[in-house]
Amino acid sequence: MMTNKTTPFNKIEKIINDTLTIFKLAQEVPQMSDSSFNESQKICHNIPVCIREGRLKIAVVGVIKSGKSTLVNSLVGKELVKRGAGVMTSITTRIQKGTKNQANLYFKSWDDINFQLKNALLLFPDDGSSKVNHNFDIRRKKDRKYLKNVYQTLSQDFPVTKDGIHPETLLIRHALHGFNTCKDLVQADRATLSFASKEFDRHKAFTSDPNMAFYIKDVCLDVYGKVIDPNIEIADCQGTDSTDPASLSQVLTYLESSNLIVYCISSRTGVRQSDITFLKQIKNLGLLDNILFVNNCDLTEHENFDDLIKIETSIRDTLEFLEIQPQIFSFSSLYNLFVKLESKLRKKDFSRLKLWQEEKKMVEYCNMKTDEFNCLFKKAINKKRHELLVSNHLKRLLVMITQLDRRANVFLDLLSSDKLKEEKAFRNLRHLHQNASRLESIVANSIQGAVSGLKDEIESNIKATFVQDEKAILKKAQKYIGTINLDVEQYRSVAKESGFNQILYLLFQAFKRKLDLYILEAVNPELKRFVEVQEERIISYFQSLFDSYQIDLFKADQYSQFDDTLKLTQQNDFTASVDINKIKKILGLKLPARIFEAKYTPRIKANIITGFCLQTLSQIVTSISKRNSVVSFSPGLKKAAEKIKKENQKILKDQFKQYKISLQTNYFLPLIEAATRDFKEKISERFNRYNTFKEEIEHLFSLKHSEKKDQKKKVHTIKQAIASVADEIISYSEISWEKG
Structure with missing residues (x-):
């Protein structure tokens, strides 16, 4: 089910080997090869590796x-x-x-774990010992004791809600119960534990136990045999x-x-x-x-x-x-x-x-649906596999041999026994070289100014989104906060026993959880779309520059006598102007971690406690005047909940502004600057090729007639081989992996 018995690698490897043979033949023709040949051959050798990996x-x-x-x-x-x-x-x-059965468990670092727990403990009353929360480290005995006290309070006073056990309670429980098992496995940096061969199944104890799983960041199972496609x-x-x-x-x-x-x-x-x-x-x-x-x-x-x-x-x-x-x-x-x-x-x-x-009828139906699923599943995989692993490589090969075919056309003209054709070809090359030299000078003087326009455009788009809030990201988030329902009534029965501070902790954690879920569902997708649009603009901007700074030495219309030439000359240069994903990987660029985060500042806490005390005092005075012994905490808790919401609506505005600054300064500006450097290198390499090619071509004019005849025969052989490989690539591109 998970394996593909008819893999197309043999077909692809044949195409690659034939392409490498063509480059080898071209290198036997004096001056026909240049520095780009080494890179092209390297790409050919790497394609099977890329597909397998x-x-x-x-x-x-x-x-x-x-x-x-x-x-x-x-x-x-x-x-x-x-x-x-x-x-x-x-x-x-x-x-x-x-290559063998091996389970790899990637553990969180101690910093990762303590950060999670500090977030879970945020706002929990600590009897004035604020250092516990701020410097919390589960490795310390006193901090684990504090964590146990928190867990006991939460599980006894607030065991369950209509949504189940509080996530903070579960997280603390898992951390405590899994500590002894995992304390020697977790390191200052993220560590790996592997179970191989006969011990392979030991990973199940970790992945199925939430207490141990709390300490694990990721699990990968390497499985030997034919059970899964490579x-x-x-x-x-x-x-x-x-x-x-x-x-x-x-x-x-x-x-x-x-x-x-x-x-x-x-x-x-x-x-x-x-x-x-x-x-x-x-x-x-x-x-x-x-x-x-x-x-x-x-x-x-x-x-x-x-x-x-x-x-x-x-x-x-x-x-x-x-x-x-x-x-x-x-x-x-x-x-x-x-x-x-x-x-x-x-x-x-x-x-x-x-x-x-x-149950024959039911089983027959399920078997039929299993077959249908397997068939569609396999087709979906094959289609995606071809798109992801094969299609781009085939396109690249096609472009490489197309460029080589154009080069062969130039050489046939230059090797021609017809003196007029030879002189015309040389004039065309000299004219193109002069244009390239002028363009190189223009590029050197104008590139910085051109890129500054891109920076201004991206900055303007960021400003529209994060200052003017054109997409209403901030406005919608603030409005959502206003609609959050923090149910204080569920705490009425335990208010006196648990105390205001502990109830306040649960109110804030419930608020924080709801805001976090909203960000996941509504804000992050919007941000993702915005960033993708800007990145696409950066790519298209540099590509348009790249295309405008391009001189094609091998244009077919320069050599009109080759009417029967390979019909591939409409292919665009496969070389991308900039590789955004590669740049991000090299620089380690990542989007700012969080756009919005619920906060509970000392000022908010002071205002809430003051408001609660005044509200409770008012309740007491009213009950005395009316001779009513019942004092309800609900009005005070409701006011506290509203205060948390209103203060965070204000905080969101500052966070939105800071996210804008971070996104522009730490993400897009370094990305554009790195893309500019990458672009300059590719343009410089292109112009160097023009200069080298001119010098190499001049050598051809010094060859004797017999030498030209021999070389011309070799070039014709190369063109025939190119046509054959091109046909293979095109026919293979049109069939599915299933048929492959």
């Missing part, structure tokens, strides 16, 4: 208990990730082909209905880099509210074009075939209501896994398999 990313996602891990196991035909009742995927696990990475993502924004952010980040999403829905529950919420987030990120839906059937839950179809129809109707045109496949991942592992099943599981097989 390139990987498509497939994300298997869904809410908790939708059968994601079982689906992943069924796709690869092995029990790679832990599954079953009571087991939850606690961290995204990536699976790749390897160009595929499949990820078993944690449940997307987590109330922890950090966990959700991790899943969304992987989805953004993935090439295909398989979304699991349990047939026991159908589409849940948490599914709807997450699918809206996927839609906001523009990822719905590459998604397949699996109605993961629990065959023991359905009385008959009609019941299964009813669930499938309900799922389809709900997804269409969300304006999603779904491709849904109903089958049992567990049944498919058991079929693949039948000879290795335990007696209990073997009995379950035989029992399911008695």
Whole structure:
């Protein structure tokens, strides 16, 4: 299922070898090769490596208990990730082909861990010992003792809400319970723990245990054998209905880099509210074009075939209501896994398999849908694989041999026994060289001024977005804060026992969590689109400059006698003006971490406590005057909640301004400056080629007639070989990988 038996590498390698042979033949013709040949040959040698190392990313996602891990196991035909009742995927696990079975667990650093915990402890009352929160380090015994006290307070006084256990409570619990197991594995820098061969399955204890998973940043399983294609990475993502924004952010980040999403829905529950919420987030990120839906059937839950179809129809109707045109496949991942592992099943599981097989109509339908899914899944992978791993390389090869074909045309003219043709070709070359020299001088004097215009344009766009708020990012965020409902009534029963400060902690954490989720769902996609538009503008700007500063020494119309020449001369120069992604990688450029973040400053705290005291005092005075012994904390808590919201609406404005400065100064300006340097180097290299070529060509005019005849014969052979390879590339580009 996960392997591609008919790989096209042999065909590609033949094309590459034929191309290298052509370059070798060209080097045998005096002066025909230049410095670009070495680079072209290097590219040819690297293409097979790039194809083998390139990987498509497939994300298997869904809410908790939708059968994601079982689906992943069924796709690869092995029990790679832990599954079953009571087991939850606690961290995204990536699976790749390897030279041996090896599980690699990448741990967080102590700084990563303490930062998470300090955020969870933010605003928790610490009896005046503010140093504990500020300098918190879980490695210190006194800080762990403090953390245990916090956990006991939260779990006893605020054990559960309508949304479940508070995420902060869960995070602290996982940190405490996993500490002893992981304390010697975590380092100052991010460390790796590997389990190979017979110890491979030990990774399951970490990935399925949320206490240990808290200390892990990433997991990658290298699997030996034919269970997975070498160009595929499949990820078993944690449940997307987590109330922890950090966990959700991790899943969304992987989805953004993935090439295909398989979304699991349990047939026991159908589409849940948490599914709807997450699918809206996927839609906001523009990822719905590459998604397949699996109605993961629990065959023991359905009385008959009609019941299964009813669930499938309900799922389809709900997804269409969300304006999603779904491709849904109903089958049992567990049944498919058991079929693949039948000879290795335990007696209990073997009995379950035989029992399911008695439901013939249901099983036949699921088998049919499994085949349909496998077929579409394979087609999607093959298409993406060709686009990502092959198509660009073929285009590059085609451009290289096209340029060589043009060069061959020039040489045929220069090697001509016709004196008039020879003189005309030389005049054309001299004229082009003069133009190139003039243009080189213009470029040297004008490039800085041209790029300053780009900087002004990007700066203007940033100003429009972050100062004038044209996209209403700030306005919408402030409006959202005003709509946040912080339910203080749920704390009424514990207000007296727990105290105002502890309730205030939970109010702020609830506010912070809701704002973080809003940023993930609404703000980050908008920022991503803005940055992508600016980067595309930078690329197009430099490309237009590159094209305008280009002189083609090998234009076909300069050598009109070659009417039967290779019909590839319309291909554009494949050389990109600037490689934005490569520049970002070299510079380590990343977007500023956060645009908005909930804050609780000392001034806000003082105002809230003062307001609460005044409100409570007013309540006491009123109760005395009315001889009423009941004093409610609710009005004071409501005012505190409103104060948190209003103060953060003001803080957002300053954060928006700071993000603008950081984005412009630390991201776009370094990016443009590095792109300018890269551009100058490519332009300089191009002009150097013009100069070198002129010097080399002059040598051809000194050759004797017999020498020219021999060289001309070689060039014709080269042109025939180029035409043959070009036909191979074009025909191969038009067929799919399935046929390859």
